[in-house]
Amino acid sequence: MRLAVLAVNLAALPLCAQWDLRLELPRPSGQNLPQTLISGTGQLVGGDFDTGKGFIASVHRQIFQVGPLLKFEGGLEYSQLKADGGFAAGGAVQTTALKQQGAGVGINAQVWVPFVGLAGEIGLIQRFQRYTVDTAGASSAKDLSRTWLRVGARWRFPAPLIRPYVAASYQQPVTKDRPVKLGSASDLAAYFAAQGNGQEFERMWTFGVGVTF
Numbered sequence: 001m002r003l004a005v006l007a008v009n010l011a012a013l014p015l016c017a018q019w020d021l022r023l024e025l026p027r028p029s030g031q032n033l034p035q036t037l038i039s040g041t042g043q044l045v046g047g048d049f050d051t052g053k054g055f056i057a058s059v060h061r062q063i064f065q066v067g068p069l070l071k072f073e074g075g076l077e078y079s080q081l082k083a084d085g086g087f088a089a090g091g092a093v094q095t096t097a098l099k100q101q102g103a104g105v106g107i108n109a110q111v112w113v114p115f116v117g118l119a120g121e122i123g124l125i126q127r128f129q130r131y132t133v134d135t136a137g138a139s140s141a142k143d144l145s146r147t148w149l150r151v152g153a154r155w156r157f158p159a160p161l162i163r164p165y166v167a168a169s170y171q172q173p174v175t176k177d178r179p180v181k182l183g184s185a186s187d188l189a190a191y192f193a194a195q196g197n198g199q200e201f202e203r204m205w206t207f208g209v210g211v212t213f
Contacts, residue, residue: 018062108150146174
């Protein structure tokens with residue numbers, strides 16, 4: 001009987017923590033401007049906002065738990081995602097810069113594997129971000145509100161009181177818009193006007209470290 005109680009207590013150790021602090025380094029990917037022939041000019045227009053960089057800092061608090069191995073938590077975060085690239089029009093190539101930064105609020109569920117310190121995670125994050133892009137001298141800015149799905153895993157190091165861990169995740173918006181279709185020179189202006197609804201980050205992998213206490 002005592003061994004059974006001890007086993008349950010050991011399995012529940014990861015859930016004893018109430019606070020969770022995490023810092024993640026994302027590898028975001030954005031949508032590319034399609035290789036498009038602008039009518040009447042004979043110039044090929046293309047762009048690339050592929051992989052980027054940035055950080056995500058978050059704090060989480062346990063809401064409740066179900067049994068010894070299932071935990072639900074809510075959290076707040078601040079994220080900054082950046083990418084640099086090139087914009088080609090004819091033979092000229094100019095630099096581009098894309099940035100999304102802002103706060104977010106989310107809910108997350110953790111399912112723990114007993115005795116090994118490994119957990120799977122799934123959650124939703126509502127991100128409120130300021131979107132800015134500078135492409136070929138044309139700038140655009142817009143406020144975005146997107147719900148992101150986060151699926152990840154963490155491994156906790158065995159330590160008393162303060163428990164460090166490493167984590168990885170894949171994230172993408174639940175809904176997203178696409179860039180406008182370019183068919184003429186006038187559509188290029190429409191493309192820049194629609195940046196806030198189009199050429200934004202659409203997926204990312206994250207790798208980070210955290211501590212629970």
